[in-house]
Amino acid sequence: MLEAKILKRLAAFALDVEFRAAAGVTVLFGASGAGKTVTLDSVSGFVRPDAGRILLDGAILFDAESKVDLPPRKRNCGYVFQNYALFPHMTLRENLMFAVDKLPRLERHRRVNEMVEKFKLGEAAARQPARLSGGERQRASIARALLASPKLLLLDEPSRGLDAPLRADLYETLRRVRRDFDTPVLLVTHDLDECFALGDEMLILREGRIVQSGTPASVVAKPATLEVARLLGLYNLLPAEIVKLDPQNDSSVLRVLDREIAGRYYPGRLKGDRVWVSVPVSSVRARPLSGKPAANEIPLTLAASGSIPGGVRLEFAGGVAAEAESAESGREWAVEFPPSALHVLSK
Numbered sequence: 001m002l003e004a005k006i007l008k009r010l011a012a013f014a015l016d017v018e019f020r021a022a023a024g025v026t027v028l029f030g031a032s033g034a035g036k037t038v039t040l041d042s043v044s045g046f047v048r049p050d051a052g053r054i055l056l057d058g059a060i061l062f063d064a065e066s067k068v069d070l071p072p073r074k075r076n077c078g079y080v081f082q083n084y085a086l087f088p089h090m091t092l093r094e095n096l097m098f099a100v101d102k103l104p105r106l107e108r109h110r111r112v113n114e115m116v117e118k119f120k121l122g123e124a125a126a127r128q129p130a131r132l133s134g135g136e137r138q139r140a141s142i143a144r145a146l147l148a149s150p151k152l153l154l155l156d157e158p159s160r161g162l163d164a165p166l167r168a169d170l171y172e173t174l175r176r177v178r179r180d181f182d183t184p185v186l187l188v189t190h191d192l193d194e195c196f197a198l199g200d201e202m203l204i205l206r207e208g209r210i211v212q213s214g215t216p217a218s219v220v221a222k223p224a225t226l227e228v229a230r231l232l233g234l235y236n237l238l239p240a241e242i243v244k245l246d247p248q249n250d251s252s253v254l255r256v257l258d259r260e261i262a263g264r265y266y267p268g269r270l271k272g273d274r275v276w277v278s279v280p281v282s283s284v285r286a287r288p289l290s291g292k293p294a295a296n297e298i299p300l301t302l303a304a305s306g307s308i309p310g311g312v313r314l315e316f317a318g319g320v321a322a323e324a325e326s327a328e329s330g331r332e333w334a335v336e337f338p339p340s341a342l343h344v345l346s347k
Contacts, residue, residue, distance in 0.1 A: 001058075002152055002184060006042045007051040015039065015049075015208040021152070024200035025178060025185040027216070029192070031231060034205040036188040040154050043186065044079050045072035056151050078145030078183075079154045084137045086129040092140050093125040099147040115143040118180070119173065135166040139173055146181060153177070155187040159194060171197045192220075192232060204228055226276045226345045235278040236320050237345075242266070242273045254342065257318050259298045263342040276345045283341035284322040286314055288330040297334040 002021040007014065015035040019026075028036040041047035043054060045061065048069060054062040061075050062068060072079075086095050096112045103111070116125050119139045124132055132140065138158060145153060158174070159167045175198070178185065187198060195202050195216045202219050204212045212224040223229040229237055243260060244253035252263040256277060269275065293299050300316040305327040307313075312327045320335055 001056075002043065002186065003053075003055045004039075004043060005052040006039060006049045006054065008038060008042060008047065008049045010035070010038065010208065013208040015042075017203075017205070017208070017210050019203055019210060019213070021184050021186050021201070023182070023184050025174070025187055025198050026201045026203065027195045027199035028186065028188045028203050028205060029190065029195055030205035031190055035208040036190075036205055037156055039205070040079075040156055040186065040188055043075075043152070044077050044154055045070060045075050076148075076151045077154055078148060078150035078152070080138075080141045080145050080156065080158060082156050082160055084129070084141040086137060086140060086144070088129050091126050091128055092121060092132060092136070095129070095140060096144050096147060099144045111147060115147055118176070119143045133166070134162055135169050138162070138166075138170055142173060142177065146177065146183065150183060153181075153183050153185045155185060157188055157190070159189070159191065174198055192216075192234075204231065206231065222343055223278060223345065226278075229276075229278045229345060234282070235280055236284060238277050238279070238319070240275055240277045240344075242269055242271055242275060242344075245269065245271055251339075256337070257298050257300070257320075261296045261298065261337055261342075262339045263344075264339055266344045269344060278343045278345055279337050279341050281313075281321045282323055283338055284320070285336040285338070286316075286322040286324060286333050287336075288328050289332040289334045293334045294336070296339060297336045300333055300335045302331050302333050 005018040007016050015038050017039060028039055030036055038047055042049050049062060049064065051064045060068050061070050093112060096115060097108060100108045100111055116122055121136065121139060124136045129137055159170055162170060199216050202214060202216045203210050206227060212219055212228050220232060220234065223232060229235050238256050241255040242252060243255050245265060247265050250265045252265055253260050254263045254277060289299055300318060300320060302314060303317055304315040305312050311323055311325045314322045314324055316335060322335060
């Protein structure tokens, strides 16, 4: 179990985070410059916080008040860097041997052979890093980090620069790590697909602060704020006014794009409140307009369309997007906003 409270003043903002990371994969998610790698470097000991406390399985790694600051080599953290950090003059096998150089010779060879087999590196073991594929370098770096039996594995954007097949191989490797090793993982990414593929817990960072946490599914289902929703990039975000609230029937009426549509009841909100509504693009339905719009449909003009995997993305006036299996003809469309998909946000 990692317990961290970190304050570090940076040029653009102050990193101020407090979190725990238990078994499984905890993902630090956010835009570039949000403070994700600085958090990782603070845990590993490569950056010294200005204040705070970091514990790993109850052992103090850093405590500003008592002036404890263990060097990286004593923190028992395995760190997989973005550039892999393999020694270029050594073969892959020699890189792995270096991680266990203090063990007896037979034990060294046994453990390295086990890792070579587990990570499917047998054919590459005699080659130097320059002659390895990106996936082989990535797997070798993870294997080397795990050879030291760390209490925590730190991964800084592990899929950066990998194409789709290598990315899939990496995800399978990390799922195997999660399954076969009792090692908590703290992973940095700005890729939402990676959060869903690997994450058990997700911490969203923005300008040095954790603005939301939870399972990836729970965070995406209910983003906490407008900024979180914008960061996730999955939603139509529309200004709205609450026209009616009915707690007994779990319903409301919202004025959106100069039309009134039905929503759920939103606890803590008042009639007349001006809010933002998020609607997942995947939940919006659209059809060429014929006759009057039905309930919760708003007539909108189609501005553009483009192909996406499995269908098309439709862009409408008013900043509304929808997905469909095919783009039918016609400029005027009826766009439906299902009540169950409407989520009211704080700014």
